[in-house]
Amino acid sequence: MHIQEWLETVPAVAVYALVGGVIGLESLGIPLPGEIVLISATLLAATQDHINPYVLGACAIAGAVVGDSIGYAIGRKGGKPLLEWLGRKFPKHFGPHHVATAERSFQKWGMWAVFVGRFIALLRIFAGPLAGVLKMPYWKFLIANVLGGIVWAGGTVAVIYTVGKVAEEWLKKFSLLGLVAAVLFGLGSFVVMRIKAKRAGAKSSVEEQGAEKEAVAAAE
Numbered sequence: 070m071h072i073q074e075w076l077e078t079v080p081a082v083a084v085y086a087l088v089g090g091v092i093g094l095e096s097l098g099i100p101l102p103g104e105i106v107l108i109s110a111t112l113l114a115a116t117q118d119h120i121n122p123y124v125l126g127a128c129a130i131a132g133a134v135v136g137d138s139i140g141y142a143i144g145r146k147g148g149k150p151l152l153e154w155l156g157r158k159f160p161k162h163f164g165p166h167h168v169a170t171a172e173r174s175f176q177k178w179g180m181w182a183v184f185v186g187r188f189i190a191l192l193r194i195f196a197g198p199l200a201g202v203l204k205m206p207y208w209k210f211l212i213a214n215v216l217g218g219i220v221w222a223g224g225t226v227a228v229i230y231t232v233g234k235v236a237e238e239w240l241k242k243f244s245l246l247g248l249v250a251a252v253l254f255g256l257g258s259f260v261v262m263r264i265k266a267k268r269a270g271a272k273s274s275v276e277e278q279g280a281e282k283e284a285v286a287a288a289e
Contacts, residue, residue: 081120084110088125089132092222096136098143098198103132104190104225111226115233126226133187133218140197141210148202175203180213187217 088110095103107129114120174192175182183200186192200210 079113079117081124084113084120085124085128089128091132092129093132093136093139095194096133096197097140098194100194103193107222107225108229111229112233114226115230122226122230126223129222129226130218133222134215137183137197137214137218138211141201141205141207141214144198144201145204146201147198172199172203175199175205179205180209183210183213184217184220187221 088107091101091106092103095101110120110125111122114122114125174186178185182192183196183205186196197214
């Protein structure tokens with residue numbers, strides 16, 4: 070079967086459910102590749118007319134908002150012991166260093182940490198549960214959560230879909246080659262964003278450590 074014909078058999082509802090489910094679970098606090106799934110699904114929508122980008126974006130936004138809200142409720146009920154348990158289960162994602170970095174971000178930025186955290190892999194996993202643990206008022210969390218979900222999910226779908234449609238005009242003649250190139254482009258964009266986010270986080274951590282040392286020295 071031709072790759073194009075095979076892609077046309079993928080039910081749109083399955084794509085919507087996958088995107089909403091993965092992003093929801095990631096927002097809940099489970100380390101999953103929500104951004105990669107969203108980008109890949111959007112590239113698929115750009116080449117397959119039976120997948121509606123508006124419905125796809127709505128499912129992504131719903132998954133982000135609902136997942137974060139559930140994570141907030143779990144974090145508010147579980148408190149610090151929950152973060153310690155997650156640290157034992159997922160040390161690469163919820164280790165003491167990750168928790169400390171996320172807490173500093175919340176203490177410094179408040180609501181903005183929830184909004185901006187939607188665009189950063191580490192904070193996207195932490196935002197809901199940590200906001201609950203730190204007892205952030207739910208109305209503040211909800212506003213930042215909804216706005217962040219709309220801008221991140223809606224913006225990602227809009228940009229990637231537009232790029233995919235433009236690229237399709239000259240890639241469609243190569244079918245499989247075109248699909249591979251489009252996916253690689255999406256993954257490449259994701260990797261670049263991750264590298265920039267890590268560099269920004271590392272720079273912020275170094276600056277904060279320097280400030281702490283200066284404060285200690287001044288106290289002595």
